[in-house]
Amino acid sequence: MENTEQIKEFGGTLNRYVHKSKSCNCDMTFSIYLPPQAEKAPVPALYYLSGLTCTDDNVRTKAGAQRYAAEHGLALIMPDTSPRGDDVADEPDRYDLGKGAGFYVNATAEPWAAHYQMYDYINSELPELVEATAPVIPGLRSITGHSMGGHGALISALKQPGVFRSVSAFSPICNPVNCAWGEGCFGAYLGDNRDEWQNWDASVLISRGASCPPMLVDQGTADSFLADQLNTQTLIDTCDAHNISAKIRMQNGYDHSYHFIASFIGEHIAFHAKALNS
């Protein structure tokens, strides 16, 4: 694992690492922000999964999250959104399939299966690596994300009861089996068997009885993807029907951008800090 960048920020350090990933079978890049508190003792970790087209850089540059991580003493773990490299399958003309669009599933269909194992990367390989090398408290994790990454955060929490203390999401893709983004990626990565898709859909997992840690979701009402891709109402209805006490907030006038995320990430980090420190 190579530490390719160290930047001082809010009294802590923003690090970038490149490492050979077994899950994804390629070099992967991720960033960790370590708050000042981590110099004295290990701290809890909040994973942030990014959306379509992003790398680890978008959130660390645009969300304003480090300020709150420093305030609450949390490490931020910011992975990439797909495998990378010349050997990795891609659809270069599409922003919503292939590189930058890993969708946080384990691909089973060719040519994707060789590298697109993002679920295992995010939920097994990366936390093991981080907990073995960074000053974080092993096992004390929460997760959040944006759009495709909000979907990733939700399914990660729902598929692994007890692993995360809390989960949150900004503008998540709530029911990917029923939207073009999800159908495109699931069809490619998982093949034509729609039954298999159901295992990677937050709303379906809840409807099948998955348990959930404390959940906070923010969704802008002026989000141009709300009507066609995000299916927020399906998540609201499914949580209601299955007595999941999620806090799902429709935020009036906000869009899908990092300006929206920046506006509410302080509340999300405070929410996770409360769960991680209780």
Next chain:
Amino acid sequence: MENTEQIKEFGGTLNRYVHKSKSCNCDMTFSIYLPPQAEKAPVPALYYLSGLTCTDDNVRTKAGAQRYAAEHGLALIMPDTSPRGDDVADEPDRYDLGKGAGFYVNATAEPWAAHYQMYDYINSELPELVEATAPVIPGLRSITGHSMGGHGALISALKQPGVFRSVSAFSPICNPVNCAWGEGCFGAYLGDNRDEWQNWDASVLISRGASCPPMLVDQGTADSFLADQLNTQTLIDTCDAHNISAKIRMQNGYDHSYHFIASFIGEHIAFHAKALNS
């Protein structure tokens, strides 16, 4: 003036405008963040001048300033760093001359003089336009900036006694007549007469007795441009020699990036809010 973008953020609105600039003789783009307080009554304005290669977008995306502007009830005015357009002189192979590098002076030498009138644009045309059209309190202004923009903020305050309530800067070019960036741009825009250059240099203006509103400067010690371009010590020494009570802070381990700006912009905005509200 065309309002090309409106984005809700921290309860206020981030607006982008395009307008025909008389000073620069081309279309110019700028952004204004209006805090929620501006819906009820006009608010004071903080101008932010950006550094080399930037547009209005860098600061609004990366600095995390809007959060504090909303907290303190200030409008943020974020102009571009040079004239733009196909007709505008440029040195496309250089990042530090021409487009993106206006240096906040009024050019007198050809081919630059036709468009590069950034000092007049920032200090006359833009505030007149903003005060005539946006809910800001006329005449109640402070100014800040980064690197080339820190230089721009300092000279704008020093050349116009009483106009700004306060001035601050991140990693400013403190003595441009004595660094490669400044010599390159001043030589091109102002010609070979180095006497003329002196009128656009913060350290020289102070040494000649310019008065200054309350001043706050932050400079990272790990800034890769500190040794060759910024001449921070010259500003410190000149302020000392001329009894300017500037607060110039060397911040240990910080670099030249927006991660540095983000770490301290909250303190800068609080500093300006205090001056603007007193």
